[in-house]
Amino acid sequence: QVQLQQWGAGLLKPSETLSLTCAVYGGSFSGNYWTWIRQPPGKGLEWIGEINHSGTTNYNPSLKSRVTISVDTSKNQFSLKMNSVTAADTAVYYCAREAVRAPQEWGQGILVSVSS
Amino acid sequence: DIVMTQTPLSSPVTLGQPASISCRSSQSLVHSDGNTYLSWLHQRPGQPPRLLLYKISNRFSGVPDRFSGSGAGTDFTLKISRVESEDVGIYYCMQATQFPRTFGQGTKVEIK
Numbered sequence: 001q002v003q004l005q006q007w008g009a010g011l012l013k014p015s016e017t018l019s020l021t022c023a024v025y026g027g028s029f030s031g032n033y034w035t036w037i038r039q040p041p042g043k044g045l046e047w048i049g050e051i052n053h054s055g056t057t058n059y060n061p062s063l064k065s066r067v068t069i070s071v072d073t074s075k076n077q078f079s080l081k082m083n084s085v086t087a088a089d090t091a092v093y094y095c096a097r098e099a100v101r102a103p104q105e106w107g108q109g110i111l112v113s114v115s116s
Numbered sequence: 117d118i119v120m121t122q123t124p125l126s127s128p129v130t131l132g133q134p135a136s137i138s139c140r141s142s143q144s145l146v147h148s149d150g151n152t153y154l155s156w157l158h159q160r161p162g163q164p165p166r167l168l169l170y171k172i173s174n175r176f177s178g179v180p181d182r183f184s185g186s187g188a189g190t191d192f193t194l195k196i197s198r199v200e201s202e203d204v205g206i207y208y209c210m211q212a213t214q215f216p217r218t219f220g221q222g223t224k225v226e227i228k
Binding site for chain 1: 151
């Protein structure tokens, strides 16, 4: 069974860069898409983007100019970087495995707060 | 972007009674490969969402058979045959036919 464990800085100042990593345990790292999704406090879900084992990415156009998703297949990890954060980027950030075009397993989530 | 619209946004239900949530997409979710990539997720407070159904009606591993999905094109429905206490929380539909993936606003299910 695939398990995802994520980590990263939880408190940022405006204009800083958000950096999160998600490690994948169990299952196959290849043959899947690895996804980042966020949820502002008390609000709904927003898809950020995804990457596969070969580095092919797809991004939400609303965030594309600020987001980079990368993969390290040697460690079975993938990462999210988002630059120039503002208070509007305050959210719980989740990593997930997408298979059959559905987010099947999820990380535990990390609350990232942006405040001066 | 495809807009996903759920109704109702709040659903008080009685334990043991059925519940139903609708999800409508602004465009057809039929992919060129013939599949319809519509999923349903359930989120309890303080927890990550978990997948219930994918491709309209396929139950994910471990999901009880009281959950079922139906629909086609732009109109979809999640049904819970007999609501149990563990079913409270927020339900989201999600489309993965087109980029970017998009979600409905969520429907809060609570016990009367």
